[in-house]
Amino acid sequence: MLLKLLFIFIMAVQLSAVERIIALSPAANEMIFALGEGDKVVGNTSYCNTPKEARSVTKVGGYFSPSLEKIVTLSPDLVIMQDNNPPLTQKLIQLGIKTIVIKIDTIDSIKKAFFTIAKPLHAEAKAAVITKKIDKSLMGLRGxxxxxxxxxxxxxxxxxxxxxxxxxxxxxxxxxxxxxxxxxxxxxxxxxxxxxxxxxxxxxxxxxxxxxxxxxxxxxxxxxxxxxxxxxxxxxxxxxxxxxxxxxxxxxxxxxxxxxxxxxxxxxxxxxxx
Structure with missing residues (x-):
């Protein structure tokens, strides 16, 4: 049921403009900034220190214990988080907050996450540049x-x-x-x-x-x-x-x-x- 709700909300995100984003992990935060959309980040965690612009963003708590109250107060258009907190994901969806959950365990999932985040932000071209750079770096290890x-x-x-x-x-x-x-x-x-x-x-x-x-x-x-x-x-x-x-x-x-x-x-x- 949760996966079905996630699909519905991801589709809804893709159909509407996104101006206020909350990133609930350092990786999600860095990905948003790397896509050139850091100015839309209105909230992140206390561990989100890169790039330096992320340090002045309103903190909503830690990586494992973000405050739902602080998240709601910031009125986000979109919350981006990792797959480490299903209960919070469900609460956000139930509150009508558009939420994207990314999995970043492997190189393939990291690259996929860039495109998942990029789509509602219309930043697919930038995601392609980033993922190609990752592939090129890996190729440089051969031999x-x-x-x-x-x-x-x-x-x-x-x-x-x-x-x-x-x-x-x-x-x-x-x-x-x-x-x-x-x-x-x-x-x-x-x-x-x-x-x-x-x-x-x-x-x-x-x-x-x-x-x-x-x-x-x-x-x-x-x-x-x-x-x-x-x-x-x-x-x-x-x-x-x-x-x-x-x-x-x-x-x-x-x-x-x-x-x-x-x-x-x-x-x-x-x-x-x-």
């Missing part, structure tokens, strides 16, 4: 190194005896690894967030480790603090000095800035050859 097992670690752990969060095969990280001609060191069909322990890290024996550390400075961590726990591990990545840190926050925000992470990924692959 740098191949057939390597790559492990992407999330959260910059400084103690590997505790839980280690990694990128599984259900996210865009895996698409990027595959596009480069390499494989995800973690071969698992698990849909949830994969969590490994030290024993499993040793078993996967990755050739390249990439630690995502967007909050490194906020947590007062140094590169040495992040890299030192890996140095004594008997894995290929350590033997070939192929444990790397990626600091950009854009790694975890799948928008047009995904090309920045793809470029970082390419640089890491090139560095791993030396």
């Amino acid at each position: 740098i190194v191949q057939h390597k097992k790559i492990l992407i670690v999330i959260g910059s752990p400084t103690d590997l005896s505790k839980e280690i969060y990694v990128a599984g095969q259900n996210l865009y990280f895996d698409d990027i690894i595959q596009a480069s001609g390499n494989v995800n060191a973690l071969q698992s069909s698990r849909k949830g967030q994969p969590v490994l322990n030290l024993e499993k890290i040793l078993k996967t024996n990755p050739d390249i480790v990439i630690v995502l550390a967007p909050l490194m400075k906020e947590r007062h961590l140094t590169r040495e603090m992040i890299l030192s726990p890996w140095r004594d591990l008997p894995i290929n990545a350590v033997k070939t000095h192929s444990v790397f840190i990626q600091e950009g926050d854009y790694a975890g925000i799948p928008s047009d800035r995904i090309v920045l992470f793809i470029d970082d990924f390419g640089k890491i692959l090139r560095e791993s050859k030396h």
Whole structure:
């Protein structure tokens, strides 16, 4: 029933002018701005900090806990959100607020989301430019190194005896690894967030480790603090000095800035050859 209601509201959005948009995730917010429609954003979350113009937009709460009251007060023509809060989606629709829900787990779904958002904004041409740029960036990864097992670690752990969060095969990280001609060191069909322990890290024996550390400075961590726990591990990545840190926050925000992470990924692959 909810899917049917969503279809009806998306069709209604496409038939009417959109002037007041609320973005309920950093990715949705960045996509709107990337499409050249940022001046229509009247509300977003407290985590929507890019581009800088988004910081002065009225905040409606956090990513997981936006205020329905604040949303309604802003009288939006359109709310754009991710598929992480079905109860809120249903409430918005019941209130007659036009709502678009995007899924951005994979590269294909990210590109599709751009066109889904672009359609009611009549910005399809811009969406095409952005998605082609993503494809071009992915093509640029081919042939740098191949057939390597790559492990992407999330959260910059400084103690590997505790839980280690990694990128599984259900996210865009895996698409990027595959596009480069390499494989995800973690071969698992698990849909949830994969969590490994030290024993499993040793078993996967990755050739390249990439630690995502967007909050490194906020947590007062140094590169040495992040890299030192890996140095004594008997894995290929350590033997070939192929444990790397990626600091950009854009790694975890799948928008047009995904090309920045793809470029970082390419640089890491090139560095791993030396």
